[in-house]
Amino acid sequence: MSGSLTIVGTGPGNPGQTTPETLEAIAAAELFFGYGPYLDRLKLGPGQSRVASDNREEIDRARSALNAAVRGAKVCVVSGGDPGVFAMAAAICEAIETGPETWRRLEIKVLPGVTAMLAVAARAGAPLGHDFCAISLSDNLKPWELIERRLRAVAEAGLVIALYNPISRARPWQLATAFKILREVLPITTPVIFGRAVGRADENFVVIPLAEADQQQADMATCVIIGSAETRIIERPGLDPLVYSPRSAGI
Amino acid sequence: MSGSLTIVGTGPGNPGQTTPETLEAIAAAELFFGYGPYLDRLKLGPGQSRVASDNREEIDRARSALNAAVRGAKVCVVSGGDPGVFAMAAAICEAIETGPETWRRLEIKVLPGVTAMLAVAARAGAPLGHDFCAISLSDNLKPWELIERRLRAVAEAGLVIALYNPISRARPWQLATAFKILREVLPITTPVIFGRAVGRADENFVVIPLAEADQQQADMATCVIIGSAETRIIERPGLDPLVYSPRSAGI
Numbered sequence: 161m162s163g164s165l166t167i168v169g170t171g172p173g174n175p176g177q178t179t180p181e182t183l184e185a186i187a188a189a190e191l192f193f194g195y196g197p198y199l200d201r202l203k204l205g206p207g208q209s210r211v212a213s214d215n216r217e218e219i220d221r222a223r224s225a226l227n228a229a230v231r232g233a234k235v236c237v238v239s240g241g242d243p244g245v246f247a248m249a250a251a252i253c254e255a256i257e258t259g260p261e262t263w264r265r266l267e268i269k270v271l272p273g274v275t276a277m278l279a280v281a282a283r284a285g286a287p288l289g290h291d292f293c294a295i296s297l298s299d300n301l302k303p304w305e306l307i308e309r310r311l312r313a314v315a316e317a318g319l320v321i322a323l324y325n326p327i328s329r330a331r332p333w334q335l336a337t338a339f340k341i342l343r344e345v346l347p348i349t350t351p352v353i354f355g356r357a358v359g360r361a362d363e364n365f366v367v368i369p370l371a372e373a374d375q376q377q378a379d380m381a382t383c384v385i386i387g388s389a390e391t392r393i394i395e396r397p398g399l400d401p402l403v404y405s406p407r408s409a410g411i
Numbered sequence: 412m413s414g415s416l417t418i419v420g421t422g423p424g425n426p427g428q429t430t431p432e433t434l435e436a437i438a439a440a441e442l443f444f445g446y447g448p449y450l451d452r453l454k455l456g457p458g459q460s461r462v463a464s465d466n467r468e469e470i471d472r473a474r475s476a477l478n479a480a481v482r483g484a485k486v487c488v489v490s491g492g493d494p495g496v497f498a499m500a501a502a503i504c505e506a507i508e509t510g511p512e513t514w515r516r517l518e519i520k521v522l523p524g525v526t527a528m529l530a531v532a533a534r535a536g537a538p539l540g541h542d543f544c545a546i547s548l549s550d551n552l553k554p555w556e557l558i559e560r561r562l563r564a565v566a567e568a569g570l571v572i573a574l575y576n577p578i579s580r581a582r583p584w585q586l587a588t589a590f591k592i593l594r595e596v597l598p599i600t601t602p603v604i605f606g607r608a609v610g611r612a613d614e615n616f617v618v619i620p621l622a623e624a625d626q627q628q629a630d631m632a633t634c635v636i637i638g639s640a641e642t643r644i645i646e647r648p649g650l651d652p653l654v655y656s657p658r659s660a661g662i
Contacts, residue, residue: 180426180428250541257645264646264650281521285519289495289496301658314544319565402507406501407469
């Protein structure tokens with residue numbers, strides 16, 4: 161008998177941001193696969209076990225999870241944020257496409273979650289209130305030239321930009337180069353938001369003009385949002401400023 | 412004494428996709444402002460009341476909500492999906508920026524939610540697994556020429572595109588024109604996904620090649636996702652196909 165495979169995202173880390181549907185799927189599963197820090201967020205009960213792996217082993221993890229499901233286990237693959245945004249759902253699909261026929265017969269469910277840019281945007285006000293995009297700054301799986309071309313294209317087109325995977329030990333210079341490119345296209349006063357672990361005790365949250373945006377403010381778990389030329393800041397006495405992108409443009 | 416204002420999103424409509432944090436904020440509020448159909452999703456108790464308005468009255472609604480909060484009420488402004496994505500958070504910020512000083516002294520909280528494109532993507536597989544953008548097709552608040560320019564720019568740059576507000580009675584032709592433009596840039600086999608009320612009894616969910624994409628498949632509550640040239644379909648015996656965008660590109 162064949163098992164099942166559910167792919168979930170726990171949200172940005174604040175337990176209040178994991179959906180009830182996802183909590184239910186976690187309660188119903190037997191065997192969990194994921195990056196260790198995401199699995200650490202789960203409270204597993206008796207009869208539930210976990211297989212943690214490193215965050216650069218997505219395809220191997222996907223294959224192990226699919227194999228376990230085919231063998232009959234109720235498998236849950238765990239991402240942070242939303243599992244469909246630079247996360248495990250695409251890795252599972254890639255594995256299925258190149259894998260054995262049995263993997264195509266499995267019941268696969270993907271449950272949506274709150275992805276990092278939405279939590280960072282909510283903390284700031286409404287910077288994603290107008291057209292926007294999400295771009296991974298990792299050049300592990302695409303050439304850096306393509307990333308540069310995309311950054312220029314979306315900034316020139318007036319989209320707000322959310323950067324995922326902005327920096328890591330193996331990719332130390334890419335974020336600084338991205339800021340340099342964006343300073344050539346956007347006003348240097350454009351608001352830039354660095355958000356990490358928003359709503360948690362170890363929150364890091366900074367709003368700064370593009371002119372002063374510095375890659376040192378980010379780590380691999382930071383989501384960086386760069387406004388468009390229309391993005392604005394409302395100063396407030398005694399409160400954090402609100403950063404928002406007006407719903408209208410070019411009128 | 413001044414009240415407070417919390418801006419929430421109920422998610423795409425499936426009750427299991429409203430976050431616990433949002434449910435808690437709804438339980439704690441007294442006075443609710445929103446588009447009628449979104450307010451209809453709430454189960455209000457004694458001591459809670461609601462002010463419904465039409466979906467083209469965002470700024471008036473924002474001002475009414477801010478006034479009520481300044482007068483001391485615990486106000487909750489309710490969007491569908493995520494309140495920061497083409498929804499009320501930006502309208503509240505706009506109202507504050509041009510409103511009286513007292514509005515800037517209010518405690519404002521925005522709580523993130525599951526926005527429509529994430530739910531539609533999860534239903535399909537992982538079409539947003541690579542770089543993507545979200546564009547509102549409404550030309551009520553921006554010129555149509557700007558929308559056309561953005562569609563061309565992001566399709567040429569290789570981003571998957573999620574279209575919000577694709578069509579309405581007052582905007583009957585824009586979606587067909589958008590498909591026409593995208594057919595000039597993208598392969599006509601590119602997968603297009605129409606998703607509406609995903610996970611609910613009245614779900615509408617269609618995957619079709621760009622060549623056959625027809626605006627009749629959408630209404631104002633539909634989210635339309637157009638793949639990039641890299642987006643793929645995995646056929647599965649007896650199951651819905653999986654649509655996904657590989658994590659790698661241009662390699």
